[in-house]
Amino acid sequence: xxxxxxxxxxxxxxxxxxxxxxxxxxxxxxxxxxxxxxxxxxxxxxxxxxxxxxxxxxxxxxxxxxxxxxxxxxxxxxxxxxxxxxxxxxxxxxxxxxxxxxxxxxxxxxxxxxxxxxxxxxxxxxxxxxxxxxxxxxxxxxxxxxxxxxxxxxxxxxxxxxxxxxxxxxxxxxxxxxxxxxxxxxxxxxxxxxxxxxxxxxxxxxxxxxxxxxxxxxxxxxxxxxxxxxxxxxxxxxxxxxxxxxxxxxxxxxxxxxxxxxxxxxxxxxxxxxxxxxxxxxxxxxxxxxxxxxxxxxxxxxxxxxxxxxxxxxxxxxxxxxxxxxxxxxxxxxxxxxxxxxxxxxxxxxxxxxxxxxxxxxxxxxxxxxxxxxxxxxxxxxxxxxxxx
Amino acid sequence: xxxxxxxxxxxxxxxxxxxxxxxxxxxxxxxxxxxxxxxxxxxxxxxxxxxxxxxxxxxxxxxxxxxxxxxxxxxxxxxxxxxxxxxxxxxxxxxxxxxxxxxxxxxxxxxxxxxxxxxxxxxxxxxxxxxxxxxxxxxxxxxxxxxxxxxxxxxxxxxxxxxxxxxxxxxxxxxxxxxxxxxxxxxxxxxxxxxxxxxxxxxxxxxxxxxxxxxxxxxxxxxxxxxxxxxxxxxxxxxxxxxxxxxxxxxxxxxxxxxxxxxxxxxxxxxxxxxxxxxxxxxxxxxxxxxxxxxxxxxxxxxxxxxxxxxxxxxxxxxxxxxxxxxxxxxxxxxxxxxxxxxxxxxxxxxxxxxxxxxx
Ligand SMILES: Cc1ncc(C[n+]2csc(CCOP(=O)(O)OP(=O)(O)O)c2C)c(N)n1
Ligand SMILES: [Mg+2]
Numbered sequence: 001x002x003x004x005x006x007x008x009x010x011x012x013x014x015x016x017x018x019x020x021x022x023x024x025x026x027x028x029x030x031x032x033x034x035x036x037x038x039x040x041x042x043x044x045x046x047x048x049x050x051x052x053x054x055x056x057x058x059x060x061x062x063x064x065x066x067x068x069x070x071x072x073x074x075x076x077x078x079x080x081x082x083x084x085x086x087x088x089x090x091x092x093x094x095x096x097x098x099x100x101x102x103x104x105x106x107x108x109x110x111x112x113x114x115x116x117x118x119x120x121x122x123x124x125x126x127x128x129x130x131x132x133x134x135x136x137x138x139x140x141x142x143x144x145x146x147x148x149x150x151x152x153x154x155x156x157x158x159x160x161x162x163x164x165x166x167x168x169x170x171x172x173x174x175x176x177x178x179x180x181x182x183x184x185x186x187x188x189x190x191x192x193x194x195x196x197x198x199x200x201x202x203x204x205x206x207x208x209x210x211x212x213x214x215x216x217x218x219x220x221x222x223x224x225x226x227x228x229x230x231x232x233x234x235x236x237x238x239x240x241x242x243x244x245x246x247x248x249x250x251x252x253x254x255x256x257x258x259x260x261x262x263x264x265x266x267x268x269x270x271x272x273x274x275x276x277x278x279x280x281x282x283x284x285x286x287x288x289x290x291x292x293x294x295x296x297x298x299x300x301x302x303x304x305x306x307x308x309x310x311x312x313x314x315x316x317x318x319x320x321x322x323x324x325x326x327x328x329x330x331x332x333x334x335x336x337x338x339x340x341x342x343x344x345x346x347x348x349x350x351x352x353x354x355x356x357x358x359x360x361x362x363x364x365x366x367x368x369x370x371x372x373x374x375x376x377x378x379x380x381x382x383x384x385x386x387x388x389x
Numbered sequence: 390x391x392x393x394x395x396x397x398x399x400x401x402x403x404x405x406x407x408x409x410x411x412x413x414x415x416x417x418x419x420x421x422x423x424x425x426x427x428x429x430x431x432x433x434x435x436x437x438x439x440x441x442x443x444x445x446x447x448x449x450x451x452x453x454x455x456x457x458x459x460x461x462x463x464x465x466x467x468x469x470x471x472x473x474x475x476x477x478x479x480x481x482x483x484x485x486x487x488x489x490x491x492x493x494x495x496x497x498x499x500x501x502x503x504x505x506x507x508x509x510x511x512x513x514x515x516x517x518x519x520x521x522x523x524x525x526x527x528x529x530x531x532x533x534x535x536x537x538x539x540x541x542x543x544x545x546x547x548x549x550x551x552x553x554x555x556x557x558x559x560x561x562x563x564x565x566x567x568x569x570x571x572x573x574x575x576x577x578x579x580x581x582x583x584x585x586x587x588x589x590x591x592x593x594x595x596x597x598x599x600x601x602x603x604x605x606x607x608x609x610x611x612x613x614x615x616x617x618x619x620x621x622x623x624x625x626x627x628x629x630x631x632x633x634x635x636x637x638x639x640x641x642x643x644x645x646x647x648x649x650x651x652x653x654x655x656x657x658x659x660x661x662x663x664x665x666x667x668x669x670x671x672x673x674x675x676x677x678x679x680x681x682x683x684x685x686x687x688x689x690x691x692x693x694x695x696x697x698x699x700x701x702x703x704x705x706x707x708x709x710x711x712x713x714x715x716x717x718x719x720x721x722x723x724x725x726x727x728x729x730x731x732x733x734x735x736x737x738x739x740x741x742x743x744x745x746x747x748x749x
Contacts, residue, residue: 023535050565052562052565054562055528055562055566057528058525058527058530058531059532059535060532061532062466062528062530062533062535062536062546063532063533063536065529066532066533067462067536068532070532089525093518094719095503095718095719096510096518098499098503098717099718100512100518101512101517102723103721104721133719134719157721157722
């Protein structure tokens with residue numbers, strides 16, 4: 001039963017043995033360490049690069065131009081910001097050459113908070129990634145999805161970003177979500193593919209025989225069915241939203257939880273289907289809330305499904321702050337927490353904007369109990385901090 | 390930077406055979422006349438912006454003549470910049486295509502009317518898309534060079550940029566990545582030094598005596614040359630390329646060049662006085678060696694000017710791209726480099742689809 005980081009490794013092994021991956025590289029990616037999160041241990045084509053993120057992205061671009069299949073790692077998403085110029089260029093390669101060149105490369109990077117990573121190991125990258133046209137962007141939340149989306153990324157002819165939630169790296173698959181071919185017993189798998197402590201120079205992994213699984217981009221996953229509110233999340237937020245859904249179910253609030261998984265392209269049809277049923281939408285992610293990907297989805301739902309909505313779509317994202325503070329209290333006040341999500345869900349579920357005669361009357365759950373949470377005064381704090389003075 | 394820092398020339402370069410010198414001259418002349426036509430087009434409103442390489446023809450033509458042209462790892466990869474039109478001409482590019490890019494026509498084979506003049510892309514010759522951000526090509530070059538090192542053979546990576554751009558981190562990236570111990574790469578790094586970045590004199594920003602000195606710290610063989618002399622440019626490039634091809638190691642070549650029409654149309658694109666003109670210099674050689682007479686040279690120039698004027702008139706009438714084509718090629722639907730079939734349908738839109746989603 002693989003963790004996310006083991007799923008990455010198994011996918012990369014399939015990539016380099018069957019799908020033409022030529023280079024897996026980045027800072028500390030090769031032996032002896034195999035990546036600071038161990039995502040690249042035991043891989044035949046893994047190598048260490050200089051400590052130079054622009055060099056990593058640039059080399060991957062050059063390798064792709066030369067017909068290679070590179071998978072590069074930016075050690076922490078926080079350090080991808082100095083590569084944005086090159087990411088833009090990579091995304092533009094096919095378009096600006098009017099289709100002359102394609103650029104099949106994969107960039108993977110750990111993102112987000114939840115590990116007490118302080119200011120520079122907690123940044124999200126999805127807002128930036130999704131405003132870099134020409135890139136496909138995925139953010140898996142389970143080992144199985146990680147495996148299947150990474151394999152799809154490897155064979156795609158475009159640059160693809162695989163954003164890996166840091167806090168999920170060591171989270172195990174749930175029962176029933178095994179990657180076919182992997183041993184069910186996590187200890188058995190660990191013995192096979194985790195590098196031993198100490199001297200590893202003679203160690204060779206024993207790879208389980210896992211198949212080619214190409215999870216399509218642009219297909220969301222409904223992780224919980226519900227009637228009253230659609231909650232769309234991705235990455236680390238998915239499991240938190242599921243727990244909230246469980247909790248409010250006891251009070252008769254029925255929440256549909258969607259794991260978007262693929263941000264670019266995204267599953268618009270799937271979103272429309274869900275929102276048309278629940279008629280209420282909450283978008284959750286950790287990135288800072290101004291020019292946030294959830295805002296784009298909220299805008300589009302507002303524009304295209306306005307007549308069907310019973311409540312204004314809401315976006316609950318990271319606070320618009322320069323960073324995430326180290327103290328637990330600071331982190332909690334900076335990124336969405338279960339309590340804030342619960343409150344938003346309850347408020348949404350209790351809202352039914354009056355519609356014209358044609359709109360069918362809907363059941364109205366009771367008004368939510370008031371929660372004491374940092375969420376309550378957020379709008380006010382935001383208004384104060386960003387007021388024109 | 391003072392011209393005095395150029396190393397004293399130990400000896401005159403080995404003279405080029407007559408036919409090579411004549412070929413160089415003809416290409417340089419075409420290159421110059423082409424740039425003059427492009428400048429004219431822009432000034433007459435048949436283009437929004439001009440940038441190019443008048444003054445660099447001796448070097449850029451030599452480079453294009455010496456390139457191993459072709460597609461794939463066995464041939465040279467080129468990461469050029471916006472002054473490289475003469476290199477492409479010498480490789481066999483049609484000058485009319487440069488006019489098309491100036492007029493941003495749908496027929497522009499480099500970008501379909503999307504990019505500025507001088508921003509070519511020719512995959513069948515391993516010419517990576519030229520882009521405006523300064524120096525980024527120096528971050529990509531190690532990638533193609535690494536693939537070529539692995540492949541073996543004689544193909545090399547050639548990367549070129551200006552002097553001011555060497556202050557960008559990408560230049561340092563390239564120095565580091567092509568000289569990793571045990572992993573030295575077959576990469577020819579070229580700096581065409583015209584002593585300016587737009588309006589800023591290099592001497593006011595750069596303390597290094599010679600840019601090529603920066604190679605030394607990395608064990609990269611380096612040289613500064615006077616590239617206004619066509620024979621020096623050709624011979625030195627020949628030698629540097631021979632080294633990179635056979636030794637499979639990097640070389641840093643700093644070529645001193647002139648900038649005869651200023652930075653770009655933004656600075657007026659007018660002829661500047663007092664800079665050495667490599668075309669004048671090569672014509673002196675031809676006259677001295679009795680290979681061409683003055684009248685003959687003037688006639689050649691007049692004829693080429695006439696030809697490109699006629700071509701520009703035709704190009705101006707060619708269609709502009711249609712607005713809806715902005716949605717073409719947002720995503721590749723297949724891997725055009727490897728021609729690999731894609732095992733799953735994952736492109737998810739892009740073509741004439743205003744939303745990057747599956748609902749189309
Ligand atoms: C990253 C970046 N910064 C600034 C510019 C604007 N710019 C265009 S050309 C140029 C000067 C480049 O000088 P140099 O590298 O010496 O090349 P030259 O134009 O002299 O050949 C500048 C600053 C740019 N295109 N890209
Ligand atoms: Mg310059």
